[in-house]
Amino acid sequence: MRRVRIWDLPTRVFHAALLLALVLTELTAQIGADWMLWHLRFGSLLGVLLLFRLVWGVVGGRWSRFSHFGLTPRRLWDYVRGRLDGGPGHNPLGALSVLTLLGLLAAQVSSGMLADDEVSYAGPWAVRVSAELSQLATAWHAHAGHGLLLGFVALHIAAVAFHQFLKGADLIGPMRHGDRFMAESGGAIKPSRDDGRSRTLALIVVGVCAGVWFFGLGGWPG
Numbered sequence: 001m002r003r004v005r006i007w008d009l010p011t012r013v014f015h016a017a018l019l020l021a022l023v024l025t026e027l028t029a030q031i032g033a034d035w036m037l038w039h040l041r042f043g044s045l046l047g048v049l050l051l052f053r054l055v056w057g058v059v060g061g062r063w064s065r066f067s068h069f070g071l072t073p074r075r076l077w078d079y080v081r082g083r084l085d086g087g088p089g090h091n092p093l094g095a096l097s098v099l100t101l102l103g104l105l106a107a108q109v110s111s112g113m114l115a116d117d118e119v120s121y122a123g124p125w126a127v128r129v130s131a132e133l134s135q136l137a138t139a140w141h142a143h144a145g146h147g148l149l150l151g152f153v154a155l156h157i158a159a160v161a162f163h164q165f166l167k168g169a170d171l172i173g174p175m176r177h178g179d180r181f182m183a184e185s186g187g188a189i190k191p192s193r194d195d196g197r198s199r200t201l202a203l204i205v206v207g208v209c210a211g212v213w214f215f216g217l218g219g220w221p222g
Helices: 009-031 033-059 073-080 092-114 131-166 172-177 196-217
Strands: 002-005 179-182
Touching: 009 033, 009 172, 009 196, 033 092, 033 196, 073 092, 092 131, 172 179
Parallel strands: none
Antiparallel strands: 002 179
């Protein structure tokens, strides 16, 4: 067995930061009242993180790139039927789960920025769209989108727990330290780039994404 770097440090930090920002966004929404400003701020942080992941999915480490997700209908069907192994990175079902989760998060963040409850909260982009669109975004953000996102997050956690504790596939460890132990016969598997240059690039990408987000947002909330 040999160690192969699968998840680069920027991907692992993104994963942890996304989880923390999601928890804090949900907590501040449930508390409400004076915490709604912080809800908006954590939602903005989610927006920056999502922009980063979109870019990092193109220029990041090998197994963090969307091009190496290997998600095709045929591969997904073969994996579900047990005809295909998971591979070093995301298996096809895991790749579909990740993309779905990112899509739901993007819809939730965007709708929150457009929302206006006409009482105590108005997203910074609400004034840029029609009242009808803002009302649709408000309804999605508070009800359907919120429920779908929480339900899918719960499903995602359950799937990780199933593979981790029932199937014996360590998914948590590699996301924590970055490496997977592969058989020597897997020598052809290329590791993800994870050096000083790639980490510096990640910092630059984060800075650019933050600038793009807050330029479009019109400044830091509050």
